[in-house]
Amino acid sequence: xxxxxxxxxxxxxxxxxxxxxxxxxxxxxxxxxxxxxxxxxxxxxxxxxxxxxxxxxxxxxxxxxxxxxxxxxxxxxxxxxxxxxxxxxxxxxxxxxxxxxxxxxxxx
Ligand code: HEM
Numbered sequence: 001x002x003x004x005x006x007x008x009x010x011x012x013x014x015x016x017x018x019x020x021x022x023x024x025x026x027x028x029x030x031x032x033x034x035x036x037x038x039x040x041x042x043x044x045x046x047x048x049x050x051x052x053x054x055x056x057x058x059x060x061x062x063x064x065x066x067x068x069x070x071x072x073x074x075x076x077x078x079x080x081x082x083x084x085x086x087x088x089x090x091x092x093x094x095x096x097x098x099x100x101x102x103x104x105x106x107x108x
Contacts (some may be wrong), residue, residue: 012044028099074103 017025021042023032024028033040053059070076079100 010044012080016043035048070103073106075106077102077104 016022019025023037046056046059079102
């Protein structure tokens with residue numbers, strides 16, 4: 001029962017492995033959001049409501065600049081075998097246990 005002093009929190013990482021929303025949620029498959037763009041509306045990476053992430057705008061601006069600049073200058077290749085299995089399901093973000101990438105410079 002939730003009363004005064006009780007802590008109630010949405011377990012966002014559990015929502016993000018809901019099989020009725022995400023097909024094969026345990027699979028590391030970021031392209032699912034390219035194949036099915038409305039799916040982006042169903043992830044809640046920064047929380048909602050009064051206690052939602054205060055840094056969302058900064059984080060989005062940083063990610064845009066960091067990945068934009070990297071993509072402009074490097075080709076990304078998997079280093080060794082790229083495993084899409086073994087996703088650590090209850091982490092902050094979905095990621096394979098091990099993913100080694102090679103950055104190949106395309107311009108200076
Ligand atoms: C990709 C980057 C980030 C993600 C995915 C993220 C996600 C989150 C999430 C899920 C929460 C909890 C929301 C809730 O309780 O419902 C949170 C809280 C918070 N985040 Fe972030 N965050 C990110 C980056 C940042 C940055 C860059 C800052 C500050 C510069 C920041 C500052 C905060 C603060 C202060 C809170 C606590 C808000 C409160 O409890 O009132 N976050 N964040």
